[in-house]
Amino acid sequence: MLDTAGERVPVPEGTPQSASDPPWRRAGRQALAVAARPYWDRRDASWLVRRWPDLTATAVATVFFWLSLTPSLVPRPWYLQGVIGGITAAIGYGIGCLLSWAGPAVVRWRAGPETRRRVRARAWQVYWVLSLSLTVFLLGESARMQRELRELQGLPPTLTWHSIMITLLALGLCWSLLILARLIRLGTRKLITVLLRYVPRPVAVVSGLAISVLVVTFGAKDVVLERGIIDVASRIAANTDRSTKEGVVQSGSPYVSGSPQSLIDWDDLGYQGRNFTGSVLTAEQISAFTGEEASAPIRVYVGRAAAESYAEQAALAIAELERTGAFDREVLAIAGTTGSGWIDARTAEPLEYLYNGDTAIVALQYSYLPSWVSFVVDRQEAGRATSELVAAVQQRLAELPEEGRPKLVVFGESMGATAVEDSFDGIADLLASTDGALLVGPPHYSPIWSEVTEARDPGSPVWRPVYEDGEHVRFAQYPQRDLGRPEGPWGWPRVVYLQNASDPIVWWSPDLALQPPAWLDEPLGPGVTDEVNWFPFVTFWQTTVDMGMSYGVDAPHGHRYGTNAVEGWAAVLPPEGWTHADTLRLKEHAEARESPY
Structure with missing residues (x-):
């Protein structure tokens, strides 16, 4: 049986095995086998970079980046396209990691280490050939679709679309988010390892995960958002509120x-x-x-x-x-x-x-x-x-x-x-x-x-x-x-x-992450391009960014x-x-x- 790193791990004693077992049962055994390995036996020091990036996760992240290049409700500049691409690629990488972990548990592949390495190398070669060529093509297509959307909403079709900068910005943001996620996961493992010295394993795991969730939630909400971004915005707004517009x-x-x-x-x-x-x-x-x-x-x-x-x-x-x-x-x-x-x-x-x-x-x-x-x-x-x-x-x-x-x-x-x-x-x-x-x-x-x-x-x-x-x-x-x-x-x-029909402030909703919106049902509204589609997570972030650009068009489009x-x-x-x-x-x-x- 293989763990998440592709190494064989012992199956817990007493666990029945059968080639005819359904996938859900094999997945359960895989999870138990991975969990059975002591945390102190895992090579945490090299875990941050070991076998990273994962091929499946990288492929899914790339697909999410491609999907982010599709148009949404209002035209967007190249730098915001890079932001959307980076965020959605990071989400795609996380989903890909889940698929990569679940794959060996669901599908049995009887092959030796040498065969697996050879197949993995060929898969990477195919990935690089396809991803590079398709990325260049789709970046060009995204520029075309943005120009057509601008023309549809009464804006000049001229557009500055820095394809290389979009890719670099998306790649940098994606890697930054992934490194942050890995550091959080590594810190959680270290915390559980320390707790194992004092409490039983189930208590250590549950407590470590709970503490990690609380720390991340508090840090993201109270420190970064409220005491950081919102506090700065509040100070700026307070100064503005005491001022008077020129000419008034x-x-x-x-x-x-x-x-x-x-x-x-x-x-x-x-x-x-x-x-x-x-x-x-x-x-x-x-x-x-x-x-x-x-x-x-x-x-x-x-x-x-x-x-x-x-x-x-x-x-x-x-x-x-x-x-x-x-x-x-x-x-x-x-x-x-x-x-x-x-x-x-x-x-x-x-x-x-x-x-x-x-x-x-x-x-x-x-x-x-x-x-x-x-x-x-x-x-x-x-x-x-x-x-x-x-x-x-x-x-x-x-x-x-x-x-x-x-x-x-x-x-x-x-x-x-x-x-x-x-x-x-x-x-x-x-x-x-x-x-x-x-x-x-x-x-x-x-x-x-x-x-x-x-x-x-x-x-x-x-x-x-x-x-x-x-x-x-x-x-x-x-x-x-x-x-x-x-x-x-x-x-x-x-x-x-x-x-x-193209106002993202009217149509933005958390449900966009997992549920197709009614505003994409046929017939589409005025000013909405027929090339817009719904994709899980991607459309949510596209519409979120669209809210910031909703005043960049002429009435009656966007939030004008x-x-x-x-x-x-x-x-x-x-x-x-x-x-x-x-x-x-x-x-x-x-x-x-x-x-x-």
Whole structure:
């Protein structure tokens, strides 16, 4: 019987053997035989390099690298291709090691040492000939597929694709990860060897593995991630939150938070709060578009530094809404913010234009961290903060006469959409509690989005689902076309999701590692190349990296939605007398106006 190094090991006494034994029984005997060897008899000093690399593992790692060269949702630069290739090759090597270990236990190969060495040498020769030629060919093919994907999504097809650098970067990262894994395994063996001096073997093995898992988990999560990467990101975000974007100044409008008349100090708004309030549209700007006398829009924003708790922030927001006269406006909108507190001007401004400035928008900042850090640290914070605000606004509105209340709408983009959804108990509650919602690029874990998508009408694709014949909820990537489907009646209130088929933030999920996603079912969505495929582990890492590149394309692709909020708001809550021509004119105006932040 052979161990993992190809050497014969004694079979435990009393273990029955038969050539007709099923593979699972032979595998069990193999595992028992390897485990029976004392740890102190193993050549740990040379184990790190002995018979490394393994042929089977190397071949599987190479295949995983090849698979990583396939396109995904958005185009990627060469250096990120190298990162994906290195990570997936390391995963492939680990799977290959498992196959290499299990092979002798499942398949009996009766051959002498000389024959095995000769076959192994020939196999390596075949590997080098095939792997080198196929790698060169597939790197060229990957460049072609990336160019075609760029052209499909409206980008120039020109592409810098350093094939040699991709290979070297992937190889270096893969080897670094493998060396780290081997060092961890070697350290675990050493620990078990020490424990064997004091406790029985089963206790030593279980304790050693448990300690190793705890140390690695603690080191990766608490030291590397939280005290390393996240701590650095937090420090940078904290410094940014205290600053102000160039060109943004304190507003003099009494209808804006942070103004001299406001209950909230300018310094307590945070970076994104100062951007949002300092770039507010003026009544003159709105009048120049509408041709009518306009009101100055109300923007209430409560920064994280303005109060100790979310409840206190919400109470301060209500007081600020009272001060500005927001409850006398025609429309009151609650905005969900992203991790840093960001609100997209291209989503907020169309509503203010639609209603000639007779609007009020209110939002809370729950964090100054980037969204990905907020997701890792505590994703629930977004929902807790927004829920407090929604509950406080609803309570105040309930105190007003029904005929005198403003229309209540909610909106949010990305993590802000999730924050809004977390504030309601499902789609029925959202429809019953508001006069409409505009949700842009919701992440895959958004609760109402998941509810609606899973319950979509049969035959509708996941990237453009039809829910209950589109009676209240509709999805759009090209709103002028998509919001008109299905052709059945569209009742009130309305919920519009702006959702791109190629948005990795919408489609990323841990399930991608082991389960094919529904967004790859035929027919594929707009902007998704037919050369994209699902591969275990590989697609997960491709989509993970895609999230970082989702802003590198033009709308409506990736996580870019441009001015689609114009059609979104015009569908959700059009003013009386609003026409399709008005929508087109506002969209043209929005496209000509550069976003202030």
